[in-house]
Each structure stands twice: as C-alpha cells, then as structure tokens.
Amino acid sequence: MSRPRLNEARTKIVATVGPACDSVSQLAALIEAGVDVFRINSAHGSISQHAEKLANIREASEQTGFPAGVLLDLAGPKIRLGHLSSEPLACPLGARFAFVRGNDSQREGELTSTYPRLIDELEPGDRVMLADGMVALQVESVTASRAECVVVAAGEIRSRQGVNLPGVKLSVAAMLPSDIENAIWAAQNEIDFISLSFVRTPEDVRSLKDLLNSYECRALVIAKIEKPEALANLERIVQEADGIMVARGDLGVEIDVAETPVAQKRIIATCKRLMKPVIVATQMLESMHHSPRPTRAEASDVANAVLDGTDACMLSGETAIGSFPQESVATMDRIMYKTEQSIVAYQNPEAVDVDDMHRATHAITRAGMEVAEAIGSKLITIATHSGGTAWVKSNTRSLIPTVAVSDHLASVRRMNLFWGIEPIFCEDIADTSHLIEQVTRWACDQTENGKNVIRPGDTMVVVSGSDVVAGADNVISVHTLS
Structure with a gap:
C-alpha cells in the first residue's frame, strides 16, 4: 500500500472525474x-454514467489499496441559456x-433560458451575466413576454452557458427534481459526500439532509457558497452543513470579483471557528488545462488557500x-506540501466553538x-x-x-477530507495490540530520501475515541514502536 504517505500534503486534494481521467488506470x-x-459532477451525464464513474473509482481504490472518497456535486438551480440561433454568438458593446419564453432562440437577437420564470422575475x-461573467447585459424594460x-x-x-443574476431574488427551489433523483441515487450507493449548489439559507441544507436521512444515508452534506444570500447567512449555513465549499466560479460572478478574495478568507475563518471542513474550488490551476506547469499566480493562489486554513x-x-490531469494533481500536492512546511506547529490555536457533544473529545485530542x-x-x-x-x-x-484508524470503510473514506489525517482501515480497532501492530507495519514502510521516517524506539501517542473503549469517554496512551 503506497498511500497514505507521511511525506505528502496534509491539505487534501479533490479531483473532478471526466473524460480525461475516468478509466480505472x-x-x-x-x-x-x-x-x-x-468529485462526480451531476450537471454532466446521466445516473448510469455516474454509476460507471463510481464503479471505476471503487475499482481504482481496490487496486491501489487506498479507499478514496467520492463527492457527488448536485447541480442545483443553475440557470443556463437555451439553444442559440447561431454560435458562437457575438455580443458587441451596445447591442440589444x-x-x-421557450427553449430555443427562433430569431436573431432573442435569447432563451432554462428557467421558465426568468422574465417574470x-x-x-x-444585470444578467453570461458565460461566467465574461458578457454582461443590463435589463432596460420588461413586458409579459420579453x-x-x-x-x-x-x-x-x-x-x-451559465446565466447569473447578481442581486436578483429568485423563487426557484434549492433542489430541482433532477437533484432529488441524483441525491437518492447517491444515498443508495454509499456516496461519501454530497454537495448542494447555490445554497441561500440553512433551510436549503436542511432539506437535503432530511431527504438523505429518510434513506438512512450518512453522507456528509457540503454547502456550496456562491450566492450573496449565502454570505449574508454564512454563520447559520456553516452550522447546519457538515462542510463548506468556496465555489469561486459563480461566487465571483454573483458578487464583485474584487470582493471574492476577502469573501474566501471570511468563509474559511468561519469554518475553522465552527470546526467544519472547507474546500476551496475553481481555477486553482486553470492554465494546466493545456500546460504541464502552472503560472506563478496559480501556485500562490493554492499556497494562500493553505495558509488561510x-x-x-x-x-x-x-x-x-x-x-495534464496527473501532473495537475502532483503539482498541487507539491505546492501544498512545500507551503505547509512554513506553518508553525501547534501554538495557541485560534478559538473554536465547541458544542457540548464534542467538548470532551476536543480536550482529549488537544491533550494528546x-x-x-x-x-x-x-x-x-x-x-x-x-x-x-x-x-x-x-x-x-x-x-x-496523524493516522486515523477505523474499522468502518465508509468512515475511512470520509476522513479523506480532514486536514492532516491519514486514514487507514483496520478490522478490529478495539484490540489495542492488533491496532498497534497494524500501524507499526504501515509506519515501517514510510520513507523519505531513502530513509525510514519512523524508526524502532520512536514513540506514538494513541487517542481512542469515545466509541472505541467501553466505559470510557476518550483515552490517551503512549507506545514505543518496536
């Protein structure tokens, strides 16, 4: 088993599956x-195609011995242009x-969208932003049909292409019928994370959680922050969700692009305080679509996200x-790893909001x-x-x-999103000797520059969760590796 490795980035990498990387190899x-x-993007492809990607991911995990997590990204109420009369369609300055209404443009100068109530609202x-904000229209007049x-x-x-309406209050539901169908499929197929697009309120997150709970699904719900309303309700959304994604693509169109960097820092800081995992997404290494190397600005973007937490x-x-999919992953891992070396080890961490349920666990892990x-x-x-x-x-x-050992494969996959946690599967974690043997065997395989990272005689601190040791809350023990 080559992964997890101690000499890789502690910040985690989420990669989108598509035609460039969807085979098992x-x-x-x-x-x-x-x-x-x-990440499986439900905005592209059918459920049968999602199932094929999932099967390939699971087989690749079996081959490598590393149970990679899977995130299904629900498309949400994304508004798109209908079919144009000609394309690409030039939109010169001042053109009208x-x-x-409808799905297809019948005449030159007419546009349609996938949102039937667009004209009504x-x-x-x-402002109407098209093509990820590259083209902007301003509404001059509205009638019943135009x-x-x-x-x-x-x-x-x-x-x-996408249509964004900054500042426009839309009545569209948080989940479309296609999202519900995809979420049910995810619940029935042990998907580890499900992200919801265009979240506006904590009730949007709760509606997805209620749906998943009805199928006894334990997937973590990730709320994507990409609307001004989400920023206004940020604290409550973070509290309701299991994790957050800073979806900078649509966020950078819905708000002033100049405000996006500060918004990203605010979202990350809120997630750290409320102890929720956070993913930064969109255009991290954009130039590596067609180049084997990123720009200096992209490398700095990744590094700054790591430094922000x-x-x-x-x-x-x-x-x-x-x-260059493989090169993109390797480059991101290298940037993260180098950046993390500049992070000062644990010293007076920022204050976090710990609820009563996690208070003992937080104290014990900190003590450990x-x-x-x-x-x-x-x-x-x-x-x-x-x-x-x-x-x-x-x-x-x-x-x-830090190695996290679990006897539940689904828990191992979910821990792949947690910063600094290297997850390992073990059949019986209640048997301490078996646990120590398994971790020791893994530790002996960890090398850097041809030398063992961990050697016999080194000590290891073991923190057992409250659900592992009968009659105890959490337990700390120290062991010497042999």
Whole structure:
C-alpha cells in the first residue's frame, strides 16, 4: 500500500472525474499522485454514467489499496441559456438582445433560458451575466413576454452557458427534481459526500439532509457558497452543513470579483471557528488545462488557500477535461506540501466553538497532541469508529503526522477530507495490540530520501475515541514502536 504517505500534503486534494481521467488506470494514477476525494459532477451525464464513474473509482481504490472518497456535486438551480440561433454568438458593446419564453432562440437577437420564470422575475436595471461573467447585459424594460437588454460588457456566448443574476431574488427551489433523483441515487450507493449548489439559507441544507436521512444515508452534506444570500447567512449555513465549499466560479460572478478574495478568507475563518471542513474550488490551476506547469499566480493562489486554513483544494477542468490531469494533481500536492512546511506547529490555536457533544473529545485530542509534542513523538494515532475524533483532531492543525484508524470503510473514506489525517482501515480497532501492530507495519514502510521516517524506539501517542473503549469517554496512551 503506497498511500497514505507521511511525506505528502496534509491539505487534501479533490479531483473532478471526466473524460480525461475516468478509466480505472487513470483514476489509480491520480490516487497515487495524491487525490483523496473524487468529485462526480451531476450537471454532466446521466445516473448510469455516474454509476460507471463510481464503479471505476471503487475499482481504482481496490487496486491501489487506498479507499478514496467520492463527492457527488448536485447541480442545483443553475440557470443556463437555451439553444442559440447561431454560435458562437457575438455580443458587441451596445447591442440589444431580448430574453423570450421557450427553449430555443427562433430569431436573431432573442435569447432563451432554462428557467421558465426568468422574465417574470427580472426588473429594469437588473444585470444578467453570461458565460461566467465574461458578457454582461443590463435589463432596460420588461413586458409579459420579453425582457429587453443592452450589452454593457462585450464578448461571445454559446448555447447552454451559465446565466447569473447578481442581486436578483429568485423563487426557484434549492433542489430541482433532477437533484432529488441524483441525491437518492447517491444515498443508495454509499456516496461519501454530497454537495448542494447555490445554497441561500440553512433551510436549503436542511432539506437535503432530511431527504438523505429518510434513506438512512450518512453522507456528509457540503454547502456550496456562491450566492450573496449565502454570505449574508454564512454563520447559520456553516452550522447546519457538515462542510463548506468556496465555489469561486459563480461566487465571483454573483458578487464583485474584487470582493471574492476577502469573501474566501471570511468563509474559511468561519469554518475553522465552527470546526467544519472547507474546500476551496475553481481555477486553482486553470492554465494546466493545456500546460504541464502552472503560472506563478496559480501556485500562490493554492499556497494562500493553505495558509488561510483550507482543508482541501479542488481541481475541476484540470483533471476532468485537461491535457495534464496527473501532473495537475502532483503539482498541487507539491505546492501544498512545500507551503505547509512554513506553518508553525501547534501554538495557541485560534478559538473554536465547541458544542457540548464534542467538548470532551476536543480536550482529549488537544491533550494528546500536547503529550506528543512534549515527549517528541513521531506519530499520533486516532482510533475511531465514526471518524468524529479525527474530525476534531484535524482542527488543531498540528504538524505531527496523524493516522486515523477505523474499522468502518465508509468512515475511512470520509476522513479523506480532514486536514492532516491519514486514514487507514483496520478490522478490529478495539484490540489495542492488533491496532498497534497494524500501524507499526504501515509506519515501517514510510520513507523519505531513502530513509525510514519512523524508526524502532520512536514513540506514538494513541487517542481512542469515545466509541472505541467501553466505559470510557476518550483515552490517551503512549507506545514505543518496536
């Protein structure tokens, strides 16, 4: 088993599966390069195609011995252009277009969308952003059947490209029928994470959780922050969700692009305080679609996300349709690893909001880390059934290598999203001697520059979760590796 490795980035990598990487051999290569979680984008393809991707991911995990997590990204109420009369369609400055009802543009200068109530909800003065914000229209007048617009930022558009309406209050539901269908499929197929697009309120998150609970699904729900309303309700959304994604693509269109970097930092800081994992996504290594090397600005973008405290960074088109998917993953891992070396080890961490349920776990994991630092331990091991103790431990941001061992494969896959946690499957974690033997065997295989990272005589601190040791809350023990 080559992964997990102690000499890889502690910040996790999420990679989108697409035509450039969807075979078993390609997925296995991405796992070896550093992918922790694979994303299936439900906006592209049918459920049968999603199932094929999932089967290939599971087989690649079997081949590599590394149970990669799987995230299904629900498309949500994404508004798109209908079919254009010609494409690409040039939109010169000052040109006039009209949104009309229907699915296909019948006349030159007319546009349609996938949202039937678009014309009803537009008002004069509203902005309509097309093609990820590259083209901007301003609404001049609205009738029962048409919304007349003028181009205020020129460019080209194509059929099915996205439509963003900054500041426009839409009545569209949080989940469309297709999202519900995809979520049910995910619940029935042990998907580890499900992300919800265009979240506006905590009730949006709750609606998805209620649906999953009805199928007894334990997938973690990731709320994507990409609307101004989500920023206004950020604290409550983070509290309701199991994790957060900073979806900078649509967020950078829905708000002023100049505000996006500060919004990203605010979202990450809120997630750290409330102890929720956070993923930074979109255009992390955009130039690696067609180049084997990123720009300096992209490398700095990844590094700054790591320094801000993100748990994971996500690759989208770089792995899904790019020419260098494996190189993109390896490059991101290398940037993260180098950046993490500059992080000062655990010292007076930022205050976090710990609820009563996790208060003892937080105290014990923090104490275990302090013991490890005091005696110079080379390794911390977390024994956990559910992964909850590992989740709490990841928020300490200690640089001491940490292995989390679980006897539930689903928990192992979910822990792939937790910063600094290297998850391992073990059949019986209640048997301490068996647990120590398994971790010791794994530790002996860890090398860097041809030398063993951990040697006989090194100490290891073991923190057992409250669900592992009968009659105890959490337990700390120190062991010498032989």
